[in-house]
Amino acid sequence: xxxxxxxxxxxxxxxxxxxxxxxxxxxxxxxxxxxxxxxxxxxxxxxxxxxxxxxxxxxxxxxxxxxxxxxxxxxxxxxxxxxxxxxxxxxxxxxxxxxxxxxxxxxxxxxxxxxxxxxxxxxxxxxxxxxxxxxxxxxxxxxxxxxxxxxxxxxxxxxxxxxxxxxxxxxxxxxxxxxxxxxxxxxxxxxxxxxxxxxxxxxxxxxxxxxxxxxxxxxxxxxxxx
Amino acid sequence: xxxxxxxxxxxxxxxxxxxxxxxxxxxxxxxxxxxxxxxxxxxxxxxxxxxxxxxxxxxxxxxxxxxxxxxxxxxxxxxxxxxxxxxxxxxxxxxxxxxxxxxxxxxxxxxxxxxxxxxxxxxxxxxxxxxxxxxxxxxxxxxxxxxxxxxxxxxxxxxxxxxxxxxxxxxxxxxxxxxxxxxxxxxxxxxxxxxxxxxxxxxxxxxxxxxxxxxxxxxxxxxxxxxxxxxx
Amino acid sequence: xxxxxxxxxxxxxxxxxxxxxxxxxxxxxxxxxxxxxxxxxxxxxxxxxxxxxxxxxxxxxxxxxxxxxxxxxxxxxxxxxxxxxxxxxxxxxxxxxxxxxxxxxxxxxxxxxxxxxxxxxxxxxxxxxxxxxxxxxxxxxxxxxxxxxxxxxxxxxxxxxxxxxxxxxxxxxxxxxxxxxxxxxxxxxxxxxxxxxxxxx
Numbered sequence: 001x002x003x004x005x006x007x008x009x010x011x012x013x014x015x016x017x018x019x020x021x022x023x024x025x026x027x028x029x030x031x032x033x034x035x036x037x038x039x040x041x042x043x044x045x046x047x048x049x050x051x052x053x054x055x056x057x058x059x060x061x062x063x064x065x066x067x068x069x070x071x072x073x074x075x076x077x078x079x080x081x082x083x084x085x086x087x088x089x090x091x092x093x094x095x096x097x098x099x100x101x102x103x104x105x106x107x108x109x110x111x112x113x114x115x116x117x118x119x120x121x122x123x124x125x126x127x128x129x130x131x132x133x134x135x136x137x138x139x140x141x142x143x144x145x146x147x148x149x150x151x152x153x154x155x156x157x158x159x160x161x162x163x164x165x166x167x168x169x170x171x172x173x174x175x176x177x178x179x180x181x182x183x184x185x186x187x188x189x190x191x192x193x194x195x196x197x198x199x200x201x202x203x204x205x206x207x208x209x210x211x212x213x214x215x216x217x218x219x220x221x222x223x224x225x226x
Numbered sequence: 227x228x229x230x231x232x233x234x235x236x237x238x239x240x241x242x243x244x245x246x247x248x249x250x251x252x253x254x255x256x257x258x259x260x261x262x263x264x265x266x267x268x269x270x271x272x273x274x275x276x277x278x279x280x281x282x283x284x285x286x287x288x289x290x291x292x293x294x295x296x297x298x299x300x301x302x303x304x305x306x307x308x309x310x311x312x313x314x315x316x317x318x319x320x321x322x323x324x325x326x327x328x329x330x331x332x333x334x335x336x337x338x339x340x341x342x343x344x345x346x347x348x349x350x351x352x353x354x355x356x357x358x359x360x361x362x363x364x365x366x367x368x369x370x371x372x373x374x375x376x377x378x379x380x381x382x383x384x385x386x387x388x389x390x391x392x393x394x395x396x397x398x399x400x401x402x403x404x405x406x407x408x409x410x411x412x413x414x415x416x417x418x419x420x421x422x423x424x425x426x427x428x429x430x431x432x433x434x435x436x437x438x439x440x441x442x443x444x445x446x447x448x449x450x451x452x453x454x455x456x457x458x
Numbered sequence: 459x460x461x462x463x464x465x466x467x468x469x470x471x472x473x474x475x476x477x478x479x480x481x482x483x484x485x486x487x488x489x490x491x492x493x494x495x496x497x498x499x500x501x502x503x504x505x506x507x508x509x510x511x512x513x514x515x516x517x518x519x520x521x522x523x524x525x526x527x528x529x530x531x532x533x534x535x536x537x538x539x540x541x542x543x544x545x546x547x548x549x550x551x552x553x554x555x556x557x558x559x560x561x562x563x564x565x566x567x568x569x570x571x572x573x574x575x576x577x578x579x580x581x582x583x584x585x586x587x588x589x590x591x592x593x594x595x596x597x598x599x600x601x602x603x604x605x606x607x608x609x610x611x612x613x614x615x616x617x618x619x620x621x622x623x624x625x626x627x628x629x630x631x632x633x634x635x636x637x638x639x640x641x642x643x644x645x646x647x648x649x650x651x652x653x654x655x656x657x658x659x
Contacts (some may be wrong), residue, residue, distance in 0.1 A: 005561060008561055009559070009561065011557075012558040012559045013559065013563070015555070015558055015559075016555050016558075016559055019543060019544075019547060019551060019555060020546070023544075023546035023547055024546060061630075064293070081395050082540075083541060083542050083543075083545075084538045084540045084542040085542050085544075087508070087538065088536070088542055089535070089559075090531075091531050091536055092531070092559065092560060093528055093531055093532060093534075120601055123519065128528075153387065155381065157367075157380050157384060160371060160372070160373055160376045160377075160380075161370050161371050161501075162372065163370045163371075163372070164366060164369075164370035166372060167366055167367065170350075170359075170363060171363060171384070173361050174356060174360065175387075176344065177352075177356060203605070206390075210387060213384050214386075214387055217304075217379070217383055218380055219382060220508075221375070221379050221380065222374050222376060223508050224375075224508055224509050224510070225373050225376045225469075374470060375469065375470060456470065456471065456472075
């Protein structure tokens with residue numbers, strides 16, 4: 001009975017997140033537009049040579065995915081923190097670590113998944129062969145969940161930082177270096193697919209394990225000193 | 227050893243430790259520079275450029291050592307509630323950053339004649355560059371939070387999260403087949419370096435360590451005073 | 459139910475308050491009085507175990523609060539001095555979100571009457587951004603009915619309210635106490651509400 005209640009609460013947490021994100025859907029769309037415009041700019045600056053573009057296309061997609069997902073980091077906890085909803089959720093029986101996990105998945109669902117869905121279009125624009133799409137999806141799926149975890153850590157660290165918000169993006173970018181190295185490697189070395197995806201998955205598990213601890217502690221600190 | 231965790235004890239010890247440490251570092255520096263410029267042989271392959279090693283290797287070691295000590299202090303401060311750890315982290319991060327910067331600059335000066343390029347993207351160089359950026363982020367975090375209570379703890383958490391980079395820096399030359407040569411000096415086996423080169427290297431390491439400790443003493447004392455007077 | 463024993467809170471080597479003793483049994487209305495910056499919000503947050511006290515301890519139903527935290531949380535409603543309703547959504551959507559999130563088994567007629575007494579029923583389909591400060595404040599109090607919990611912890615509930623609403627709050631407080639609930643709230647002015655205990659900070 002208690003467990004059913006708890007599951008219900010989690011479901012309605014996501015109902016709330018869904019309502020919130022639906023009302024701010026133009027923000028997510030703006031992110032995606034930013035993503036595509038940046039692809040255009042990349043192509044214009046390199047020149048429309050098909051061979052070159054398809055050679056570095058995956059790198060471009062990954063870089064821009066990283067940049068545009070750090071754009072929405074500010075929304076991660078900031079709104080809920082400032083209007084006191086974080087506290088209300090906590091008082092409703094969620095520990096802060098659990099809130100961090102739930103929020104991470106919600107960021108993955110409502111911010112990263114739209115990017116994942118727009119990847120096939122980006123592939124067409126960048127001349128990446130369609131049979132490589134499956135590798136791309138595998139690496140992007142794991143990589144973007146890792147990015148969500150990192151985003152949770154960095155944005156919870158910067159809740160009380162009013163002066164220098166770009167620091168949060170820098171933190172995400174510095175820790176995402178290994179993810180980018182391995183996931184771009186997947187496309188160029190398909191025979192190594194299994195080992196590389198295992199490494200990516202290992203990184204995801206490490207970050208996923210650190211995430212509730214680090215974010216929970218930072219959230220507690222920020223709530224305490226607000 | 228109480229002065230390593232207690233600010234008041236540290237102040238007492240530091241007062242009469244500072245001058246000897248500074249003096250020792252000056253002596254070691256003169257001795258080390260003498261050794262590395264005049265009393266050590268040229269390498270048969272690298273010629274005179276091998277002398278860059280006497281700056282490069284000690285600063286690299288100390289950059290790693292500083293971060294490792296900061297990690298230990300962060301654990302102590304967060305888990306056992308020892309506030310001296312926070313003081314130490316705030317004070318020592320710039321010193322580590324400077325060591326890393328010296329290591330990177332001397333390394334690229336060494337790389338130009340040896341590898342023919344200032345910079346290559348191999349695992350060791352990249353991970354050291356990331357270490358430098360992590361140091362910079364720590365410094366910027368210390369500057370940008372208004373509330374000290376939040377700031378010191380968040381920085382400690384960040385140091386702990388960033389410490390995953392340390393083993394990558396250390397073992398990158400063993401894990402990946404890189405341009406950077408693997409370690410020549412390790413505890414377990416006999417060093418594959420000639421004693422005539424090992425002596426100046428060790429003297430220089432101690433000289434770097436002493437000057438680091440001297441600056442650290444000054445910075446930690448300043449930090450303790452700042453906290454006592456509630457200036458930040 | 460709640461017992462606070464010589465509580466002191468310190469921040470950045472600065473004492474905010476010290477030696478607070480308080481006990482809250484069912485049917486109590488406790489008021490925290492004090493000037494701006496005297497630590498009323500801090501005390502309320504300390505009771506909610508968000509801020510760690512430097513000295514002292516808090517008990518809930520005879521056990522240490524820390525060991526019994528989520529049982530305490532399932533019995534308490536906290537309303538901060540902020541508008542926690544989501545600005546982009548309408549009043550109706552906000553109420554729906556709360557109703558589901560707190561798993562309230564409350565029927566719509568009850569909420570409608572509450573909205574009518576708060577004079578908010580005409581705004582039902584408007585966004586929160588269109589409401590005035592006092593009206594969002596009143597909307598916050600709807601959470602008291604939705605959550606339906608025993609202990610109410612309210613931070614400055616009477617600021618920004620007009621006289622009719624204060625009268626209404628008085629009524630609500632007395633009703634809640636008659637149902638064996640207990641209230642602790644902070645205020646910087648004299649509200650004229652019947653209270654059983656007073657604490658000066």
